[in-house]
Amino acid sequence: MTSAARAAAVIVAAGRGERLGGPLPKAFVPVAGVPMLLHAARRVELSPLVDRIVVVVGAPDVDRARVLLAEHGLRKVASVVPGGTHRQDSVYAGLSQLDEVPVSVVHDGARPLVTPEVVTAVILAAAEAGAASAGLPVRETVKLIDGRDATQTLDRDQLWVAHTPQAFRTPLLKEAHRRARTDGFYGTDDAVLVERLGHAVRMIEDSPRNLKVTVPADLELAGVYLGERSGRGPHQDAPANSWGVGQMVRTGVGYDAHRLVMGRTLRLGGVEIPSPRGLAGHSDADVLVHAIMDALLGGAGLGDIGRHFPPGDPAYKDADSIELLRRVASLAADAGWRVLHVDSTVLAEAPRLAPHISKMQERLAAALGVDASAVNIKATTTEGMGAIGRGEGIAAHAVATLMGTGTRDQVK
Numbered sequence: 217m218t219s220a221a222r223a224a225a226v227i228v229a230a231g232r233g234e235r236l237g238g239p240l241p242k243a244f245v246p247v248a249g250v251p252m253l254l255h256a257a258r259r260v261e262l263s264p265l266v267d268r269i270v271v272v273v274g275a276p277d278v279d280r281a282r283v284l285l286a287e288h289g290l291r292k293v294a295s296v297v298p299g300g301t302h303r304q305d306s307v308y309a310g311l312s313q314l315d316e317v318p319v320s321v322v323h324d325g326a327r328p329l330v331t332p333e334v335v336t337a338v339i340l341a342a343a344e345a346g347a348a349s350a351g352l353p354v355r356e357t358v359k360l361i362d363g364r365d366a367t368q369t370l371d372r373d374q375l376w377v378a379h380t381p382q383a384f385r386t387p388l389l390k391e392a393h394r395r396a397r398t399d400g401f402y403g404t405d406d407a408v409l410v411e412r413l414g415h416a417v418r419m420i421e422d423s424p425r426n427l428k429v430t431v432p433a434d435l436e437l438a439g440v441y442l443g444e445r446s447g448r449g450p451h452q453d454a455p456a457n458s459w460g461v462g463q464m465v466r467t468g469v470g471y472d473a474h475r476l477v478m479g480r481t482l483r484l485g486g487v488e489i490p491s492p493r494g495l496a497g498h499s500d501a502d503v504l505v506h507a508i509m510d511a512l513l514g515g516a517g518l519g520d521i522g523r524h525f526p527p528g529d530p531a532y533k534d535a536d537s538i539e540l541l542r543r544v545a546s547l548a549a550d551a552g553w554r555v556l557h558v559d560s561t562v563l564a565e566a567p568r569l570a571p572h573i574s575k576m577q578e579r580l581a582a583a584l585g586v587d588a589s590a591v592n593i594k595a596t597t598t599e600g601m602g603a604i605g606r607g608e609g610i611a612a613h614a615v616a617t618l619m620g621t622g623t624r625d626q627v628k
Contacts, residue, residue, distance in 0.1 A: 221343040223383065224317040225260050225269045225335075226310030229253045229281075229325025230299030232274065235431050241277050244284075245435065247328050248442035248554050250585050252429060253281065254288055255328030255442075258585070260381070261292045262332035262543050264531075265339045266321065268294040270310040273325075275299070289538070289582040304402050304409075308393050319343050320389050322406050323381040326429045329441055331550065332543075334422055335381050341418045342383035347410045349382040350422035379422045382406050388415060442549055442620075466553070466618045468515025472506035473604075473611035484562060484569065484610070485576025485593060486538040486583070491567045495610060498527060498534075503612040504562055504593070505537035508580065509544045511558065511616035516548040541583045553620035555584050560614040561594045565607045569595040 229252075233242030243253035253271070260266055269290070273281045275298035282296045295313050299306030307322055314320055319342050323330060334350050341348035354375040359366035382405060384392075392409035396402070403409050407417045429435050476482075480494025483502045495501035509521050518524075524547070525532050525540060532540070545555065558580070562569060573593045581588040598605040 221265050221319065221340055222267055222317060223263075223265050223319040223321050223339045223342075224314045224386075225266050225321040225323060225381075226307055226314070227253070227257055227260060227269060227271045227323050227325050228299065228303060228306045228310065229256070230272050230274045230303070230306045231326060236429070236435060237432065241274055242429075243273050243277065243281065243325050245429075247429070247435065247438045248549075251284060252328045253325045254284060254290075254585065256323060256325045256330065257285060257290050257293060258288075258542065259328075259330050259332055259546060260321070260323055260335055261290055262546055263335035263339065264332075265319075265336050266292060267317070268292055270294060270313045271296045271325075272299040272306045272310045273297075287582060288585065289542070289579070291539075302402055304393070304396065304406075307406060308397070311390055311393060314386065317386055319383050320386045321381050321383040322389075324428060327380055327426055328429065329423075329438060330381060330426050331423065332546070334420065334426065337420050338381045338383045341420050342385060345416070345418040346388055347382075347384045347407065347415055347417040348420055349405070349407045349417050350379040350426065351376040351419045352379065352422055352424060353419075376419050378405055378407060378419075379426055379428075380405070382417075384410060388413070441552070442554060464620070465556070466515045466517075466620075468511040468513065468616045468618065470507040470510030470512075470514065470614040470616070471611070472503040472510065473609055474501045474503050475609045476607065482567075483537070484572070484612075486536075486541075486579035487572050487575050489567055489569070489572055498529075499525075499532050499540070500534060500537050502537035503610055504560060504576070504614070505541050505580070507612040507614035508558055508560060508616065509537075509541055511614040512541075512544050512548050512555065512618070515616050515618040516551045516553045518547055518551060538579060538583050541580070545584050548618065551620075553618040555586050555590065556617045556619050557590050557592070558584070558586075558614060558616050559592045559594075560612060561596060562610065562612045563596060563598055563604050564610040565597050565600070565605055 229243035231242040244251045269292045285293045338348045354372045358370045360368040396409045474495035476493040477496045482489045482491040482494040485504045577588045577591045580591045
């Protein structure tokens, strides 16, 4: 990646959500049991071009958002700041937290289904063209009306519906916001502010599933896309054993094993374990996380780890497997599956793992977006039998239970 494509993101989530009804601020309304803001932040964070994220929420919700994002391991979130009266004011508040990073991305927290691939594509387009927006070309006939009467049919070949993310070279976006504030101009998105400066905005085709949640019907549709049971009210969490029409339960099985060698840190379940030896591997060789990743991919029908993270790929040299697990969980969600439960067993003659299991559960649960009670870890030995018993390595088995509709497009 060129340095010109590095980016920082502003996630705007200061809306109160009055049209959704219910007591929760919009950022915290659950979709498939997970706060909308958390969905959006996770997906933006998964873009390899995003280095840091500023989240903007309503002033009373700043501490709540900080705790939520920290508890779920959003490592790229650098700050959470209060927004303003209008969306444009909130974006400006977020931009004020950014240094002169080459590209700035703006994404609405009310779009929880954005894909990391679209975030990356918009950043690359902005690095090249100066300004870019995700969107959809209009494919139906559009009428211009006067009152209730159609007076003109517009050329749909020249019409797009704008989405977020939108990305811009940072000096251009900041100047557009400064000019708008000076002129007292408020636009419906950031692209229109840049257009006022005479700068074109390149359009990047998005998925229709990247909808903006505004009314209860949007919330229900987003839940269906994520495998949520339909027909539930907008602020009711799904019972752990609830089944919706057309939903199914799948089980995936995973296994991994690595040799123990001197000079490596031992990481299991995302936790560093005191040990004179660690596991050999291209990434951090966390066998427990790898087994869980394969179990998730198997249950979702998405192949295996090697398909998504090819062995020997320099991009994954010494990679943090917890970060890869987050990406796998997002892939499963995009394919219409959510995690109900993970059960796992670690086979190791040494060291003793019992003191570390609760911390492992917390880290794994945060990466998966589930409660720690939905992750079970067992540790055992092989009573001295075989390579594991001789202390030559560590292995792990995992079983993942997923529920969903499987209606999302499968990753090719």
